Amino acid sequence: MKYFIRRIFFYVIALWTAVTLNFIIPRLAPGNPVQTLVGRSQGRIDPRAISALELQFGINTKIPEWQQYFSYLGDLLHGKLGLSFEYYPTPVSTVIVSHVFWTMGLIGVASVLSFVLGTLLGVISAWKQGSVFDRIVPPALTFLSSIPYFYLALFFLYFLGFKLGWFPIIGAYSFTADTSQFSLSLLFDVLNHAILPALTIVLVSLAGWMVGMRNAMLNTLSEDYVLMAEAKGLSNWRVMTIYAARNAILPNITGFALSLGFVVGGSIIMESVFSYPGIGFLLFQAVQNSDYPLIQGIFLVIALSVLAANFFADIMYLILDPRVRY
Amino acid sequence: MELFNTHGGKSADAPKQSSNNLRPIMKNLAAKLAIPQLPKSAMFWTGIGILLFFIVVAVLGPLFIHGDPNAFSNESLAAPSLQHLLGTTLTGQDVFSQLVIGTKLTLLSGFVAGIIATTLSVIMGLVSGYLGGWADDILSLITNIFLVIPGAPLAIVLSSYVPNTSVWPIVIIVGLTNWAWGARVLRSQTLTMRDRDFIQASKLGGENNFRIIFFDIMPNLIAIVASSFIFTTIYAILTEIGLAFLGLGNILAVSWGNMLYWAQNSGTLLSAWWWFLPPGLCVALLGSSLAFINFGLDTIVNPKLSIVKPKKRGKKAAE
Numbered sequence: 209m210k211y212f213i214r215r216i217f218f219y220v221i222a223l224w225t226a227v228t229l230n231f232i233i234p235r236l237a238p239g240n241p242v243q244t245l246v247g248r249s250q251g252r253i254d255p256r257a258i259s260a261l262e263l264q265f266g267i268n269t270k271i272p273e274w275q276q277y278f279s280y281l282g283d284l285l286h287g288k289l290g291l292s293f294e295y296y297p298t299p300v301s302t303v304i305v306s307h308v309f310w311t312m313g314l315i316g317v318a319s320v321l322s323f324v325l326g327t328l329l330g331v332i333s334a335w336k337q338g339s340v341f342d343r344i345v346p347p348a349l350t351f352l353s354s355i356p357y358f359y360l361a362l363f364f365l366y367f368l369g370f371k372l373g374w375f376p377i378i379g380a381y382s383f384t385a386d387t388s389q390f391s392l393s394l395l396f397d398v399l400n401h402a403i404l405p406a407l408t409i410v411l412v413s414l415a416g417w418m419v420g421m422r423n424a425m426l427n428t429l430s431e432d433y434v435l436m437a438e439a440k441g442l443s444n445w446r447v448m449t450i451y452a453a454r455n456a457i458l459p460n461i462t463g464f465a466l467s468l469g470f471v472v473g474g475s476i477i478m479e480s481v482f483s484y485p486g487i488g489f490l491l492f493q494a495v496q497n498s499d500y501p502l503i504q505g506i507f508l509v510i511a512l513s514v515l516a517a518n519f520f521a522d523i524m525y526l527i528l529d530p531r532v533r534y
Numbered sequence: 535m536e537l538f539n540t541h542g543g544k545s546a547d548a549p550k551q552s553s554n555n556l557r558p559i560m561k562n563l564a565a566k567l568a569i570p571q572l573p574k575s576a577m578f579w580t581g582i583g584i585l586l587f588f589i590v591v592a593v594l595g596p597l598f599i600h601g602d603p604n605a606f607s608n609e610s611l612a613a614p615s616l617q618h619l620l621g622t623t624l625t626g627q628d629v630f631s632q633l634v635i636g637t638k639l640t641l642l643s644g645f646v647a648g649i650i651a652t653t654l655s656v657i658m659g660l661v662s663g664y665l666g667g668w669a670d671d672i673l674s675l676i677t678n679i680f681l682v683i684p685g686a687p688l689a690i691v692l693s694s695y696v697p698n699t700s701v702w703p704i705v706i707i708v709g710l711t712n713w714a715w716g717a718r719v720l721r722s723q724t725l726t727m728r729d730r731d732f733i734q735a736s737k738l739g740g741e742n743n744f745r746i747i748f749f750d751i752m753p754n755l756i757a758i759v760a761s762s763f764i765f766t767t768i769y770a771i772l773t774e775i776g777l778a779f780l781g782l783g784n785i786l787a788v789s790w791g792n793m794l795y796w797a798q799n800s801g802t803l804l805s806a807w808w809w810f811l812p813p814g815l816c817v818a819l820l821g822s823s824l825a826f827i828n829f830g831l832d833t834i835v836n837p838k839l840s841i842v843k844p845k846k847r848g849k850k851a852a853e
Contacts, residue, residue: 359817498694
């Protein structure tokens, strides 16, 4: 329980840091983001949007910084993230909510798939240490994960999507699909659109899980309790899964939660390649249009969800590893 | 990611090692201290070979390239020929010249980001692990916060505010957002070193903390520091290329990332393969060479991970 309270305390501080960073960054930025924005829009910007933006970033105002900070915190508590410039006058929170589920669904499923598959491959690789499999698969997958992600994705897009026409190449569902109500054909359409992006994510991230699991597994395989299990004449399968792999997987679970931040970061590139209407694509467009309120809001949402994932992993750890409970 | 889990597994294992038996530790220590004793695996040397090749290209290449690699010409999208070894871009720039000249900036920016991150992680990790107490509490808290705050989106947000006049702001941002994991690994390793006899001896001999940390402890962790440096470098190179692809870098600098950015934005991916293919392949080669070196370093840190010795597991159980 003490562990649990300490973790909650930690996440509160981490959350506060993320929120504060979000407040400080636009104010530390060189130049004046609002001026940049006005310049880039060539005067086609609503004056009310300018004043709202100046208020949000503390430009041309006499309100002291600390007071701005507290009103910012207050706004956050009410879920107010400001107004998007690109979609003016839609609130940032509304824009984000309409995109966030696509990313969560796709990234969530692809990450879990990659984790499970990579861990399995790692178990096999460690169990058969020095075999042909162990010599070939880890370096091959490492090569795959060293290719810049968008490069690999464009290849898949070109060959499997464009040349062979097996998969749709753009968006999360067909333009012609009826999205007003749920139907089985819509579900298939959405799944069909998700295969290619998911496949590329899995391929690129597989190596990390595999090598991590292999290394952790090799450590547990040399433990005495594994030798003991073998000596007792337990079946290979039982020794491999219940004795070695079960203990080796623990560090990988923390790694999984921590990696989500990287995966969401990577989703920005994935979604811009596939024009997938998720939060990454939104961030990409926001960055291109210098839509600063939207950029800030998206960062906050990403940071929040990564913190939540880590908290969840801590709870999982608590359940799986009795040692932390005491 | 491989580094992450390697050490995650290792750190849990390290305290047990010291209580088991002494010989492997001594051997391990000797391996760590004696720099010439490098891993024998073919993978490690392949990695070193490829990396050296790219370093030579980066250093000597510019001597053989005459003229500005960004210079336009009338030969738009010419296919590879003797005159243009890798053809030309949409605006008639020579792809081969760009590839050779771009090597330097790509390597350099990766290494600089790696150095920034590794320096930070060494300082934070070793100091907090060695000092302990409240200093450790504060430094660990900072490290853990940086660990859970997503670095890649933070880098994108930061770079959207920075004017795109040079590549260095991105390099610094990538370096500053990627030190936390290395710090955590080094801290847990330092904890296992702190009470060893030779550290106690230095302490009794009146050495100051600075000397103990950086001259007594650090040389023993050099393999971990190196592997963390290489990992960060790979990550930095890939991140910078990703940011360049999003148009967030300085798009006028000659680097592999920018070549890919222009090739992609010209809409000629399908016709001009000689423009898009080479820089991506170079990145993949460079990235895997670094990853292979890391495999080798991992086996120094933890000899169990070697792929050389085949095991006869399972036979015993079958008998």
